[in-house]
Amino acid sequence: MSHPTKRRLHLAAGVPGVNHWTIWGAPGAGSQIDFSTFEHVARTAERGFFDYFFLAEGLRVREHKGRLHELDVAGRPDNFSVLAAVAAVTEHIGLVGTASATFNEPYDLARRIASLDHLSGGRAGWNIVTSSDAFTGANFRRGGFLAYPDRYRRAAEFVELSRALWDSWSDGEPARYRYAGEFFDTEGWFPVPPGPQGHPVLVQAGDSGDGRDFAVETADVVFSRHGEPEAGRAFRTDVRARALAAGRDPESILVLPGVSVVLGDTEAEAQERARDIQFQQVTPQTAIHLLEQVWGTDLSAHDPEGPVPTPPENVEAELTQGQARRVDDPSAAARAWHAEAVEREWSIRELVVAKTTRHEFIGTPSRIAEQLDDAVQTGAADGYVLSGSVVPHGIDEFVDRVVPLLQERGVLRTSYEHPTLRENLGLGDRPRAGERRAELEGVAS
Numbered sequence: 001m002s003h004p005t006k007r008r009l010h011l012a013a014g015v016p017g018v019n020h021w022t023i024w025g026a027p028g029a030g031s032q033i034d035f036s037t038f039e040h041v042a043r044t045a046e047r048g049f050f051d052y053f054f055l056a057e058g059l060r061v062r063e064h065k066g067r068l069h070e071l072d073v074a075g076r077p078d079n080f081s082v083l084a085a086v087a088a089v090t091e092h093i094g095l096v097g098t099a100s101a102t103f104n105e106p107y108d109l110a111r112r113i114a115s116l117d118h119l120s121g122g123r124a125g126w127n128i129v130t131s132s133d134a135f136t137g138a139n140f141r142r143g144g145f146l147a148y149p150d151r152y153r154r155a156a157e158f159v160e161l162s163r164a165l166w167d168s169w170s171d172g173e174p175a176r177y178r179y180a181g182e183f184f185d186t187e188g189w190f191p192v193p194p195g196p197q198g199h200p201v202l203v204q205a206g207d208s209g210d211g212r213d214f215a216v217e218t219a220d221v222v223f224s225r226h227g228e229p230e231a232g233r234a235f236r237t238d239v240r241a242r243a244l245a246a247g248r249d250p251e252s253i254l255v256l257p258g259v260s261v262v263l264g265d266t267e268a269e270a271q272e273r274a275r276d277i278q279f280q281q282v283t284p285q286t287a288i289h290l291l292e293q294v295w296g297t298d299l300s301a302h303d304p305e306g307p308v309p310t311p312p313e314n315v316e317a318e319l320t321q322g323q324a325r326r327v328d329d330p331s332a333a334a335r336a337w338h339a340e341a342v343e344r345e346w347s348i349r350e351l352v353v354a355k356t357t358r359h360e361f362i363g364t365p366s367r368i369a370e371q372l373d374d375a376v377q378t379g380a381a382d383g384y385v386l387s388g389s390v391v392p393h394g395i396d397e398f399v400d401r402v403v404p405l406l407q408e409r410g411v412l413r414t415s416y417e418h419p420t421l422r423e424n425l426g427l428g429d430r431p432r433a434g435e436r437r438a439e440l441e442g443v444a445s
């Protein structure tokens, strides 16, 4: 059956990082570091005709109250090494790795990504993040780090220079490149010929106005945290308006929020499973820990099942280091959480469950298929990045039970049409990237 007017649903699968959404203590939970985990998720996603397999990045083991963050001791290997290994056990699925534009150097990263594009036959992608804070920077720099306002300016030059490197070969030979900008002043020859995609697919994850402007200037895909259909629609509308204002066709940029899906044989069972997962995600200890992050103060003397204490008037202390801040005014955020908890008579744990866990799609397989289809047809998203709450089997059930229904609806492919990720995403030529300052001089060596 053909559905000529339907928009396609794009799907990606992530191995969830070290965070409390993953239930590491669940029966059957695997390792965060074993290759079998990455292999299983990637091959399952390929069995479900997903567009790409995705890995986030954490560049410094986080700390909470000056001690190791308990969830980070699981370990986190280098993305592009993992993706190269996954390339060997998959055939079609795209391979997208997150890498910071703040702490890498363009020549080295562009070379690693181009290498993955070759090794995988044109399936490589780079999720560009800026992740700048002094705490992470201390791992990389001798003193100093990038100031918050400068990170997207550096990222824009980083991408521009990477593109210049990927373009620097001509007639099967490297040509001399030279790039002079505010952050980079480099020249030489790039050692890797253009991969099958020319330019690997660029994904971007950043939420601020600057982040969104950077996305429409550079990226093929925006990875967002706005998975609820209404919030997703507002985000996607904003990104598309920014694209138009920047002179770019909004259809050339895909918005894929990260979401979680909970299935059940009946709606009631799905709701019950969702609630059960949420309380497993937020253990009593995690509840205290997460509230401490928001309150900025030690709460270890409080009962997680007891009432929510009044937050300090001024929340200043950053008890947790190494993760992106999500609110502009921490004191106001804490007051709002407290007011809601009092009104609803929530315990600490109930508040933290309500505020920090989410399942965007809950229901029977047919209801989920319908909701995903609707979301894409009504502009809430161009697709979704799914991650399960249990590693590595979290997306198995979705692939077994929902994927066939999506295919029946005509919104999901029944075979991979093209060899490259860029083509499978339906993306045309790469987006233009600002004004190029690179000079490419063809110099015979």
Ligand SMILES: Cc1cc2nc3c(=O)[nH]c(=O)nc-3n(C[C@H](O)[C@H](O)[C@H](O)COP(=O)(O)O)c2cc1C
Pocket (backbone or CB within 6 Å): 055, 056, 057, 058, 059, 098, 100, 128, 129, 130, 131, 132, 205, 206, 207, 208, 209, 210, 211, 212, 223, 224, 225, 258, 324
């Ligand atoms: C959906 C999403 C995923 C992100 N994933 C990562 C990641 O894997 N690693 C990382 O260092 N930063 C990650 N970031 C953080 C961003 O790089 C950035 O530092 C943060 O969003 C603040 O930038 P903004 O003010 O533009 O949003 C992510 C951000 C978003 C919105």
